[in-house]
Amino acid sequence: MMVQTMNNTLGFPILSMLIFLPLVGAAVILLMQRANEKAIKMVSLLVSIATFVLSLPLFTNFDKSTHLMQFVERHEWIPSLNMNYYLGLDGISVLFVLLATLITILCVLISWESIKTKTKEFFISLLVMEGAMIGVFCSLDFMLFYIFWEAMLIPMYLLIGVWGGPNRVYAAVKFFLYTLVGSVLMLVGIIVLYFYAGRTFDILDLMTKAYPYKMQLILFWAFFAAFAVKVPMFPVHTWLPDAHTEAPTAGSVILAAVLIKMGAYGFLRFSMPLLPDASRAMTPVMLTLSVIAIIYGGIICLAQTDLKRLIAYSSVSHMGFVTLGIFALNTQGVEGGILQMLNHGVVTGALFLSVGIIYDRTHTRVIADYGGVASVMPIYASLFIVFTLASIGLPATNGFIGEFLILLGGFAANQWAGVLAASGIIIGAGYMLWLYQRVFFMEMNPKVAGLQDVNMREFITLLPMVVLIFWIGIYPNMFLSFMHPSVQHLLERVNSGGAPAVAVNVVTQILR
Amino acid sequence: MPIAMPNLTPVMPEVVMTCVAIIMLMAELVIKRKETLGFLTILSVGLISYLLLGSAGTTFGGMFVSDGYSTFFKLIFMVNLVLTVLISPKYLQTMRINFGEYYALALFATLGMMLMASAADIIVLYLGLELMALSTYVLAGFIRYDMKSNEAAMKYLLLGAFASAILLYGTSLIYGLTGTTNLKDIAAYITNNGLAKNPLLTVSMIFFGVAFSFKIAAVPFHMWAPDAYEGAPTPITAFMSVGPKAAGFAVLGRVFLVAFGSVRADWSMVLIPIAVLTMAVGNIIALSQTNIKRMLAYSSIAHAGYMLLGIIAGTPSGLSSVLNYMFIYAFMNIGAFAVVIMLRTEGFAGEDISDYEGLGKTHPTAAALMLVFMFSLTGIPPMAGFMGKFYLFMSAINAGYTWLVIVAVLFSAISAYFYLRIVMLMYMREPKEVIQLNTSPGIGLALALTVSAVIFIGVLPSAVMDLARTAAASF
Numbered sequence: 001m002m003v004q005t006m007n008n009t010l011g012f013p014i015l016s017m018l019i020f021l022p023l024v025g026a027a028v029i030l031l032m033q034r035a036n037e038k039a040i041k042m043v044s045l046l047v048s049i050a051t052f053v054l055s056l057p058l059f060t061n062f063d064k065s066t067h068l069m070q071f072v073e074r075h076e077w078i079p080s081l082n083m084n085y086y087l088g089l090d091g092i093s094v095l096f097v098l099l100a101t102l103i104t105i106l107c108v109l110i111s112w113e114s115i116k117t118k119t120k121e122f123f124i125s126l127l128v129m130e131g132a133m134i135g136v137f138c139s140l141d142f143m144l145f146y147i148f149w150e151a152m153l154i155p156m157y158l159l160i161g162v163w164g165g166p167n168r169v170y171a172a173v174k175f176f177l178y179t180l181v182g183s184v185l186m187l188v189g190i191i192v193l194y195f196y197a198g199r200t201f202d203i204l205d206l207m208t209k210a211y212p213y214k215m216q217l218i219l220f221w222a223f224f225a226a227f228a229v230k231v232p233m234f235p236v237h238t239w240l241p242d243a244h245t246e247a248p249t250a251g252s253v254i255l256a257a258v259l260i261k262m263g264a265y266g267f268l269r270f271s272m273p274l275l276p277d278a279s280r281a282m283t284p285v286m287l288t289l290s291v292i293a294i295i296y297g298g299i300i301c302l303a304q305t306d307l308k309r310l311i312a313y314s315s316v317s318h319m320g321f322v323t324l325g326i327f328a329l330n331t332q333g334v335e336g337g338i339l340q341m342l343n344h345g346v347v348t349g350a351l352f353l354s355v356g357i358i359y360d361r362t363h364t365r366v367i368a369d370y371g372g373v374a375s376v377m378p379i380y381a382s383l384f385i386v387f388t389l390a391s392i393g394l395p396a397t398n399g400f401i402g403e404f405l406i407l408l409g410g411f412a413a414n415q416w417a418g419v420l421a422a423s424g425i426i427i428g429a430g431y432m433l434w435l436y437q438r439v440f441f442m443e444m445n446p447k448v449a450g451l452q453d454v455n456m457r458e459f460i461t462l463l464p465m466v467v468l469i470f471w472i473g474i475y476p477n478m479f480l481s482f483m484h485p486s487v488q489h490l491l492e493r494v495n496s497g498g499a500p501a502v503a504v505n506v507v508t509q510i511l512r
Numbered sequence: 513m514p515i516a517m518p519n520l521t522p523v524m525p526e527v528v529m530t531c532v533a534i535i536m537l538m539a540e541l542v543i544k545r546k547e548t549l550g551f552l553t554i555l556s557v558g559l560i561s562y563l564l565l566g567s568a569g570t571t572f573g574g575m576f577v578s579d580g581y582s583t584f585f586k587l588i589f590m591v592n593l594v595l596t597v598l599i600s601p602k603y604l605q606t607m608r609i610n611f612g613e614y615y616a617l618a619l620f621a622t623l624g625m626m627l628m629a630s631a632a633d634i635i636v637l638y639l640g641l642e643l644m645a646l647s648t649y650v651l652a653g654f655i656r657y658d659m660k661s662n663e664a665a666m667k668y669l670l671l672g673a674f675a676s677a678i679l680l681y682g683t684s685l686i687y688g689l690t691g692t693t694n695l696k697d698i699a700a701y702i703t704n705n706g707l708a709k710n711p712l713l714t715v716s717m718i719f720f721g722v723a724f725s726f727k728i729a730a731v732p733f734h735m736w737a738p739d740a741y742e743g744a745p746t747p748i749t750a751f752m753s754v755g756p757k758a759a760g761f762a763v764l765g766r767v768f769l770v771a772f773g774s775v776r777a778d779w780s781m782v783l784i785p786i787a788v789l790t791m792a793v794g795n796i797i798a799l800s801q802t803n804i805k806r807m808l809a810y811s812s813i814a815h816a817g818y819m820l821l822g823i824i825a826g827t828p829s830g831l832s833s834v835l836n837y838m839f840i841y842a843f844m845n846i847g848a849f850a851v852v853i854m855l856r857t858e859g860f861a862g863e864d865i866s867d868y869e870g871l872g873k874t875h876p877t878a879a880a881l882m883l884v885f886m887f888s889l890t891g892i893p894p895m896a897g898f899m900g901k902f903y904l905f906m907s908a909i910n911a912g913y914t915w916l917v918i919v920a921v922l923f924s925a926i927s928a929y930f931y932l933r934i935v936m937l938m939y940m941r942e943p944k945e946v947i948q949l950n951t952s953p954g955i956g957l958a959l960a961l962t963v964s965a966v967i968f969i970g971v972l973p974s975a976v977m978d979l980a981r982t983a984a985a986s987f
Binding site: 034077078079080081118121143146147150151153154157158161162168169172173176177180181184185187188191192194195 | 872873876887892893894898902903905906909910914917918921922924925928929932935936939940972973974977978981
């Protein structure tokens with residue numbers, strides 16, 4: 001068998017430590033006095049910062065010259081079923097771990113004052129969530145992946161349902177059931193794959209096998225059930241607006257920044273390399289669904305009266321871009337898709353954080369309750385415009401790079417898809433700028449008179465996002481360089497079963 | 513002609529258990545503190561478990577067999593008995609039914625289950641089944657002054673009697689056909705004489721299936737379960753939801769895979785619709801329950817449906833996945849019932865689902881435990897319930913029943929709704945009134961044991977799985 005992994009050169013099991021450090025933090029909080037809220041918050045903050053610092057070697061020590069799995073750990077777990085505790089990262093997954101560890105710090109900070117009941121349970125859920133999220137991106141054993149994937153449901157269900165808005169219970173149950181139904185179908189698919197491939201859950205091993213076309217098609221839709229719900233793709237996106245809107249700020253941020261990325265990640269990590277023929281065959285369907293999501297999500301945004309709901313639907317539209325890029329099945333598209341996943345995590349995360357900041361002051365999410373905020377909260381307004389423009393995809397912000405690459409790839413894959421998707425950017429500019437206008441300019445609404453501008457804690461929470469937006473926007477290669485070999489390897493696998501679906505020279509396309 | 517003394521080693525645990533039960537019955541007259549009896553029961557379980565480990569063998573002319581399979585089930589019965597005894601005393605005091613016979617009856621019921629697990633002959637099977645059932649009838653009606661408890665016992669008795677009669681009828685048919693009641697001889701006779709297509713065999717198999725379906729509360733023979741579960745004293749509900757069900761699966765596995773192993777294609781045609789119906793009815797009706805004991809009754813019906821998948825698979829791995837699941841189920845289900853018992857105080861039933869509103873605020877520990885059990889019953893990792901289901905589904909898919917597994921996972925997703933509702937009420941609603949918890953060291957210990965087992969097996973399931981695998985391979 002080909003060697004597909006590299007040894008961990010760090011000298012310590014970094015991935016396990018990343019997964020278990022937050023869990024240990026959660027256990028510590030579990031043992032703490034409920035009344036001592038200050039200490040609980042401090043422990044969560046310290047644990048999340050420690051996890052982030054611990055994750056930095058992933059950024060600095062990652063070998064960008066190879067598609068092989070790095071920082072690998074492997075231990076026997078259930079030998080009789082050939083299930084292993086098998087972790088590793090490649091260029092596709094590494095950045096998401098960093099995103100998850102960063103986002104968790106921000107979530108702790110933003111919840112500092114807004115969580116007033118069951119503080120202990122909240123921070124336990126948040127840290128358990130972080131551990132499970134990191135686990136999802138690190139797993140190289142399909143069942144291990146599935147276990148982290150499902151285990152995430154419990155803290156997320158609680159985050160939405162316990163600390164969310166007025167309609168939180170409905171949103172939480174809807175989120176749980178949608179995701180669960182999708183996941184269990186994937187579980188059946190995993191087991192079928194396991195027996196066909198000769199009893200293994202090892203993803204790298206599974207990728208070396210060829211599966212009959214018909215089986216690939218069935219499995220593709222079984223996996224689709226899980227991943228498309230998570231993304232969420234049209235038409236299974238309806239849980240997202242509810243969950244995003246009702247969740248507490250930290251919950252919305254985690255959902256937007258990390259959780260829904262897992263759907264797209266699932267396509268990249270499982271559907272495409274395991275089921276290359278089916279993925280190629282299903283490209284038209286996936287592109288169509290993506291374009292519908294882009295345009296439909298955008299148009300619905302125009303009609304929203306609720307701040308968070310608007311941003312939630314914009315996620316549907318933006319994730320449409322991601323799936324479009326991924327299923328363009330060419331380098332630009334896939335790299336753009338992955339970059340856009342990060343971008344969307346940063347930008348939409350930042351938007352939800354910002355909405356949380358103003359919601360803590362006004363306790364309303366209705367757009368009509370705002371107006372003229374720029375004159376009372378100037379710093380906040382200038383931060384928000386950065387996020388707005390990044391969301392639209394203005395050059396020099398990260399949104400531009402991602403969407404540009406995706407459109408390049410999408411156009412090469414299918415000209416109509418590219419053209420239609422581009423119109424989504426225009427709609428995006430429309431609803432975001434209009435939102436900005438209604439909230440920050442126009443006549444001052446008496447309800448916002450006298451609001452305090454962002455304090456130091458809130459400013460620090462938003463600052464990393466601003467930095468990332470310009471960093472990725474101005475020097476994207478820093479991040480793209482992580483992906484090149486892995487994406488190349490992935491595309492070789494996907495396009496190996498015949499002529500590549502798209503072999504158009506993109507440069508000539510543009511020049512023409 | 514002198515009759516040779518039978519080899520007593522295989523049957524030693526049962527012999528000791530009989531003695532203990534009889535002694536308990538006597539001791540009850542002199543011991544004033546009934547908790548002492550509970551303590552003695554747990555001690556004797558320790559001794560019996562020790563004897564179990566060295567009991568392998570066949571005795572009484574091949575009527576009684578002690579193999580890995582029976583030992584594994586007996587282990588489950590021991591777990592069931594110990595946990596039940598731990599959660600009982602406080603409840604019995606609260607309900608003013610603190611009588612010593614309770615422990616003796618629980619011992620006799622467990623003895624019956626042990627006989628069933630070891631039965632290599634239908635006569636022994638029937639003996640065990642009746643001993644178990646009669647003792648459980650009494651236990652179900654233990655709250656003498658309570659109409660519901662009486663109703664529970666009566667319903668359980670009547671329908672149980674029907675089931676026994678049907679079992680006997682099936683037995684008489686099979687005896688008429690093959691001239692034996694020994695399971696192995698029946699199997700041999702069927703293959704040697706080409707009885708596979710004999711309609712009488714089919715009829716008797718159906719009778720066996722019906723009788724066992726009663727015991728495991730499979731649809732459409734589940735009608736007694738919700739009423740019996742609701743009316744019985746809650747510790748006994750916990751006891752009934754695990755013990756007799758496990759015993760039912762023990763005999764189901766042995767009779768159908770040993771005696772009727774050669775005609776698996778025929779009986780699986782009967783069991784498949786039963787399994788689908790059981791999952792459907794259990795999960796769907798549970799959605800509309802307002803009483804937690806009834807909800808858990810329907811949930812336990814549904815779980816029988818999942819476990820039938822392993823029997824239908826008919827493979828060693830299918831059987832071992834049933835054993836594995838039953839083991840896990842014992843912990844998570846009794847754990848859930850232990851929380852239910854804690855809510856029961858004098859003058860407050862605490863059995864309404866709405867009584868759980870705000871429990872996360874008033875009693876965070878109890879709520880957190882209930883949360884673990886609910887997610888485990890739903891089958892969400894990292895709880896043990898997931899590993900149990902996963903292993904069941906794997907063996908069914910390996911045996912070619914992928915579509916059946918798809919049905920099962922979808923129903924299991926439906927079940928999430930009613931388990932989640934408890935979690936939702938506990939954490940997402942404000943408490944209506946302050947509920948006092950009726951705790952005791954025994955319940956505390958039982959909860960500690962069950963919750964650690966649920967999480968530990970969920971994270972490291974290998975040991976139990978391997979044990980179940982060896983057990984299932986033993987016959």
